[in-house]
Amino acid sequence: METNFETNQNGINTYAEILSQPEIWDSAIIVAESQRQKLEEIDLTQFDQVIFTGCGSTYYLSLSAAFTLQQTTGIPARAVPASELLFSPDALLTSGKTLLVALSRSGSTTETVAAVNKFKNNDKGYVIAISNYPEEALAGLADIALIIEAGQEQSVAQTRSFASMLVAATTMTSILGRRNDWIGLLHKLQAVGSRLITEYEPISRSIGQNINLDRFYFLGSGARFGLACETNLKLKEMTLTHSEPFHFFEFRHGPMAMVTPSTQIIGLYSEFNLRNEAQVMKEMKALGAHTLSLGETQADINFNSGIPEVLQNVLFLPILQLMAFHRSIHKGLNPDKPNNLSSVVTLDI
Numbered sequence: 105m106e107t108n109f110e111t112n113q114n115g116i117n118t119y120a121e122i123l124s125q126p127e128i129w130d131s132a133i134i135v136a137e138s139q140r141q142k143l144e145e146i147d148l149t150q151f152d153q154v155i156f157t158g159c160g161s162t163y164y165l166s167l168s169a170a171f172t173l174q175q176t177t178g179i180p181a182r183a184v185p186a187s188e189l190l191f192s193p194d195a196l197l198t199s200g201k202t203l204l205v206a207l208s209r210s211g212s213t214t215e216t217v218a219a220v221n222k223f224k225n226n227d228k229g230y231v232i233a234i235s236n237y238p239e240e241a242l243a244g245l246a247d248i249a250l251i252i253e254a255g256q257e258q259s260v261a262q263t264r265s266f267a268s269m270l271v272a273a274t275t276m277t278s279i280l281g282r283r284n285d286w287i288g289l290l291h292k293l294q295a296v297g298s299r300l301i302t303e304y305e306p307i308s309r310s311i312g313q314n315i316n317l318d319r320f321y322f323l324g325s326g327a328r329f330g331l332a333c334e335t336n337l338k339l340k341e342m343t344l345t346h347s348e349p350f351h352f353f354e355f356r357h358g359p360m361a362m363v364t365p366s367t368q369i370i371g372l373y374s375e376f377n378l379r380n381e382a383q384v385m386k387e388m389k390a391l392g393a394h395t396l397s398l399g400e401t402q403a404d405i406n407f408n409s410g411i412p413e414v415l416q417n418v419l420f421l422p423i424l425q426l427m428a429f430h431r432s433i434h435k436g437l438n439p440d441k442p443n444n445l446s447s448v449v450t451l452d453i
Contacts, residue, residue, distance in 0.1 A: 135250050153181065311431075372420050
């Protein structure tokens with residue numbers, strides 16, 4: 105089925121939000137920079153740990169952001185789903201202080217707000233919120249709130265908002281880690297992201313419209329694993345296609361039994377382990393899979409950003425979000441309104 109997106113109103117918001125995101129990345133940097141004085145007052149050595157928390161997409165963002173913060177600062181950091189922090193805090197919090205970074209696009213996700221409220225009431229530490237909406241409960245609970253209003257969306261599936269919060273978290277880590285030299289480099293992301301969309305959207309469209317592909321696997325190591333989880337989720341939400349994320353080398357321990365000629369494997373390459381990750385992709389291709397790799401160099405989609413690896417993570421998003429978008433349109437679905445989903449998840453708990 106061929107679909108002309110120019111005459112199809114399904115997905116018009118999602119498409120605009122994906123394409124506009126590089127400009128919003130700059131807005132996210134500026135928002136985090138505006139809180140520099142408060143962030144610089146935080147001494148990470150006074151905390152036993154840093155916990156990043158969220159639900160769905162923002163939990164996956166937390167996986168990436170926690171890895172990046174510990175890699176940058178050496179302070180123990182991990183990601184926890186907000187529901188786990190809410191219902192099992194004693195298994196996650198220490199007797200010392202915790203720096204809690206809570207992420208929510210809406211700022212009103214039930215589990216996240218409840219977990220932060222409980223954390224504050226029990227005087228367990230300090231809270232930084234990252235969100236896109238200033239008037240919601242999460243911002244009011246935080247000691248520092250990074251609110252990227254420019255990242256707000258009309259679509260249900262998070263694309264631009266996720267990217268804006270990821271860049272804000274990266275900027276926050278740069279400030280907390282006293283890496284002021286990274287801020288100027290982060291501002292280079294906008295131009296690189298715009299170029300990647302222009303240059304590589306045809307590949308996104310081609311893979312997305314290949315309905316012969318019936319299963320997708322997203323592979324990533326380190327901070328890229330959280331991004332593999334998120335881009336997998338975008339494909340699942342928008343296209344109702346079977347997809348799963350894995351760490352690169354974990355895929356070889358069982359899941360590769362699922363590889364067939366109708367399998368598409370997406371590899372989010374690191375620089376520190378590029379040779380070994382590329383070998384995994386080569387092995388999967390030999391088993392009959394279609395493969396697509398993204399990375400700074402030596403990939404099918406090359407960033408050529410000249411930016412340190414720790415700052416590149418957001419560059420993986422637009423091309424893979426566009427792949428999900430084009431597949432959704434080609435299948436006659438509406439990516440603006442995925443099946444059974446809503447923009448804000450609220451529960452009676």
